Amino acid sequence: MRWSKALIPTHKEDPADAETVSHRLMLRAGLIRKLTSGVYNYLPLGWRAIRKVEEIVREEMDRAGCQEILMPVVSPAELWQETGRWGIYGKELWRVQDRNGRFFALGPTHEEIVTDIVRNEVRSYRELPFTLYQIQTKFRDELRPRFGVVRAREFIMKDAYSFHRDDDSLDETYRRMCDAYTRIFERLDLTFRPVEAATGAIGGSTSHEFMVLSDTGESEVIVCECGYAATDERAEGTVRPIETGESPLPLERIDTPDMKTIEEVSEFLGIEPWRLVKTIIYEADGRTVAALIRGDREVNEAKLGMALGADLVVPAGAETIEKVTGAPVGFSGPVGLEGVEIIADHTVEPLVNIVVGGNESDVHLKNVNPGRDFRTTEFHDIALIGRGDSCARCGKELDSFRGIEVSQAFKLGTKYSSCMKATFLDEDGVGKPFVMGCYGLGVSRTVAAIIEQHHDDDGIVWPTSAAPFDVEILAVNVKSDDVRQAAEVLYDELQAAGVAVLYDDRDDSPGTKFKDADLVGLPLRVTVGDRSLKRGVVEARVRRTGEQTDVPRDGAAQEIQRMLAALT
RNA sequence: CGGGGCGUGGCGCAGUCCGGUUAGCGCGCCUGCUUUGGGAGCAGGAAGUCGGAGGUUCAAAUCCUCUCGCCCCGACCA
Structure with missing residues (x-):
C-alpha cells in the first residue's frame, strides 16, 4: 500500500482523552x-492488525478441531427469557425494538443462540462432541467504557461453544481449548498467564481467564510461588486475624456527624481501620442480608453468594438500607439489627472493642464486642483476598499483579441445555441435556494488549505476527529520481513475493516520515535515500532492536525477505 | 448511578472568573517558491452556528436555566 493514497491519519500530539498507552498509540498511529x-472505527492499519489476530485465532481453533460458523448479532428476547438472562444480564444487555415493538438483544455472547441451533439439529450422542465458534462483533452496554478498545461497548470477539455427552468429554475439550489459547498468545508474543476465575454472568463451574500482564490492566490477579494463580474475586486464602488480647469494655455511643466512610470515622477517632467493622446490606436472590467485614477489608460478593447459596448478590439500594437499619447509608451496624441474616467474615470473630455504625444518623458505637453486643447468623470466609494474605494451598504469602483479561473459558455443564431443553439421545436410549463449555477471546482487546506490551517512547513495536504490514519502505526524498526508482522497484518486488509492504511515498520531509515510521512501528523499515544509494545500498532497520544493516540495492528484495523470516 | 472535570476550525490549547473591536495561538490542510537523513523555511490562503436550546443585556464564547455529549475515579467483564 502506498502511504500517499492510504488513510493513515497519524498525529504528532497525544489525544487529550486517552489515558493508557495502547489507547494513545492506537489513536496517534x-x-x-x-x-x-465505547464505539470505534477501525481504520486500515487497525483493521489489518485485527485481521492478523483473527487469522491466528482461526488457525488455532481449526487446529483444535473447531468449526467456524456465524450467528446473528440480533436475537429475540424470548430466547433470553428461556434462560432468565433477559433479566439477570441487566442493563449491560443492549436491547432494541423492531417496528412492531418486539424486543431483541444485540448479542453480548451467544450461549442461547448456539444452544438453540444445537437443540434443533443434533439428536444423537454419536454426533458428539463438537465445538462451534465464530468471530463477530459483540455488544455490551458497559457501565463505563474506557481505555479505548480495551473496554468497548461494541467489540470483536471470538466465541466458541463445545457440546458433550459427559463431563469427561468436556474436560478433554476444555484442556484442548486452553492449549489453543496458550498457542495463540505465544504466537502473538504476549507475556500472559492463565489463572483460575469466577464464573460471573456466564455461569458454570470451572473457569480460567488468560491474563496479559500489564500495569494498566483492570484485573487484579493473586499469585503464589506454589503456582497458584487466580483472579482476586476467585482467590482463596486466609486473612491474618488480628487479636489484641484486650478485655471487653462497656459499650459506648459516639457522635460522628456526617461521617459515613471507614476513613472518615477512623481518622476522627484516631484508630486503625481494622478496629472498625463495616456492615454492608445486600440483596441476595430477593433476601436482604447484612455482611460484616473488618474495616480494612472488602467483601467478595462471589464468596458471599456461595455462603448464602444465592445466584445473584447485589448491594442494596438506599431505600432498602434505610428500611432495614432505620438509618441513612453510612451508619449501618449489627447491634440491634432485626429481621435480617447477619453473615460475618471469620476475621470479625476474634475482634474486641470494635466500632460499628449505630443504625441512627450521625451515630457510631464504640467498644462493641461480637457475641456480647450482637449475634451473627453465621461466620464465613467472605473477604476479598489480596497481596499479603496467606495462600490457601501452601500457606505462603500471596503476591499480586495486574493484567488485561484477553480470554476466558468456562465449563458450563448443563446450565443452558437444561433450561432450554436441549437434549440428545444417549447410548442407553435416555434423553440427556448436552454438557457444554464456552470459550471467549477478545480480539480487539488483544490488539490493545499487544500494544500495551510492545511499544517504546517512539511508538508501537509490532510483533511480526500481528503487524498490519511486514515492512515499510521509506523513500527519504521522492523528488529524487534515483530514490523513487529504487523504492518503486523494491516495492514491486516485495509485493510480488507476497510481502505485505507499506510504501511511504509521501512528499514530506524525512523527519516527518521517520517519526511516523517509528510511531506505526512495523517490524522492518527499509530506508531508501540518495546518501546510501550512492554506496549502492538501502538500509534495513529492525524496529524492535534498532539494529541497522546496509543491504545491497541489487537483490535487496531477497535479503529483506530473509531478514523478515529471521524476525518471526 | 455516585464523585471529579471538560466541550472554542481536523488535532492540541488560550480566551470564560471580571460581558464590550474583526474569537486568538501551535500543529495540520491548500497554493507557490526554496528545501530534503529524525516532525524544514518564506509568502499567500481555506477552514470555527465557541456542544445545543432558552433567557438576562444596548451587547454573550464569557452571566443564568435547561439539555446533550465526552473524559477520569468507583461498582462490571472478552
Whole structure:
C-alpha cells in the first residue's frame, strides 16, 4: 500500500482523552477513531492488525478441531427469557425494538443462540462432541467504557461453544481449548498467564481467564510461588486475624456527624481501620442480608453468594438500607439489627472493642464486642483476598499483579441445555441435556494488549505476527529520481513475493516520515535515500532492536525477505 | 448511578472568573517558491452556528436555566 493514497491519519500530539498507552498509540498511529463512547472505527492499519489476530485465532481453533460458523448479532428476547438472562444480564444487555415493538438483544455472547441451533439439529450422542465458534462483533452496554478498545461497548470477539455427552468429554475439550489459547498468545508474543476465575454472568463451574500482564490492566490477579494463580474475586486464602488480647469494655455511643466512610470515622477517632467493622446490606436472590467485614477489608460478593447459596448478590439500594437499619447509608451496624441474616467474615470473630455504625444518623458505637453486643447468623470466609494474605494451598504469602483479561473459558455443564431443553439421545436410549463449555477471546482487546506490551517512547513495536504490514519502505526524498526508482522497484518486488509492504511515498520531509515510521512501528523499515544509494545500498532497520544493516540495492528484495523470516 | 472535570476550525490549547473591536495561538490542510537523513523555511490562503436550546443585556464564547455529549475515579467483564 502506498502511504500517499492510504488513510493513515497519524498525529504528532497525544489525544487529550486517552489515558493508557495502547489507547494513545492506537489513536496517534491512526489505527482507530472513536465514533461515540465505547464505539470505534477501525481504520486500515487497525483493521489489518485485527485481521492478523483473527487469522491466528482461526488457525488455532481449526487446529483444535473447531468449526467456524456465524450467528446473528440480533436475537429475540424470548430466547433470553428461556434462560432468565433477559433479566439477570441487566442493563449491560443492549436491547432494541423492531417496528412492531418486539424486543431483541444485540448479542453480548451467544450461549442461547448456539444452544438453540444445537437443540434443533443434533439428536444423537454419536454426533458428539463438537465445538462451534465464530468471530463477530459483540455488544455490551458497559457501565463505563474506557481505555479505548480495551473496554468497548461494541467489540470483536471470538466465541466458541463445545457440546458433550459427559463431563469427561468436556474436560478433554476444555484442556484442548486452553492449549489453543496458550498457542495463540505465544504466537502473538504476549507475556500472559492463565489463572483460575469466577464464573460471573456466564455461569458454570470451572473457569480460567488468560491474563496479559500489564500495569494498566483492570484485573487484579493473586499469585503464589506454589503456582497458584487466580483472579482476586476467585482467590482463596486466609486473612491474618488480628487479636489484641484486650478485655471487653462497656459499650459506648459516639457522635460522628456526617461521617459515613471507614476513613472518615477512623481518622476522627484516631484508630486503625481494622478496629472498625463495616456492615454492608445486600440483596441476595430477593433476601436482604447484612455482611460484616473488618474495616480494612472488602467483601467478595462471589464468596458471599456461595455462603448464602444465592445466584445473584447485589448491594442494596438506599431505600432498602434505610428500611432495614432505620438509618441513612453510612451508619449501618449489627447491634440491634432485626429481621435480617447477619453473615460475618471469620476475621470479625476474634475482634474486641470494635466500632460499628449505630443504625441512627450521625451515630457510631464504640467498644462493641461480637457475641456480647450482637449475634451473627453465621461466620464465613467472605473477604476479598489480596497481596499479603496467606495462600490457601501452601500457606505462603500471596503476591499480586495486574493484567488485561484477553480470554476466558468456562465449563458450563448443563446450565443452558437444561433450561432450554436441549437434549440428545444417549447410548442407553435416555434423553440427556448436552454438557457444554464456552470459550471467549477478545480480539480487539488483544490488539490493545499487544500494544500495551510492545511499544517504546517512539511508538508501537509490532510483533511480526500481528503487524498490519511486514515492512515499510521509506523513500527519504521522492523528488529524487534515483530514490523513487529504487523504492518503486523494491516495492514491486516485495509485493510480488507476497510481502505485505507499506510504501511511504509521501512528499514530506524525512523527519516527518521517520517519526511516523517509528510511531506505526512495523517490524522492518527499509530506508531508501540518495546518501546510501550512492554506496549502492538501502538500509534495513529492525524496529524492535534498532539494529541497522546496509543491504545491497541489487537483490535487496531477497535479503529483506530473509531478514523478515529471521524476525518471526 | 455516585464523585471529579471538560466541550472554542481536523488535532492540541488560550480566551470564560471580571460581558464590550474583526474569537486568538501551535500543529495540520491548500497554493507557490526554496528545501530534503529524525516532525524544514518564506509568502499567500481555506477552514470555527465557541456542544445545543432558552433567557438576562444596548451587547454573550464569557452571566443564568435547561439539555446533550465526552473524559477520569468507583461498582462490571472478552
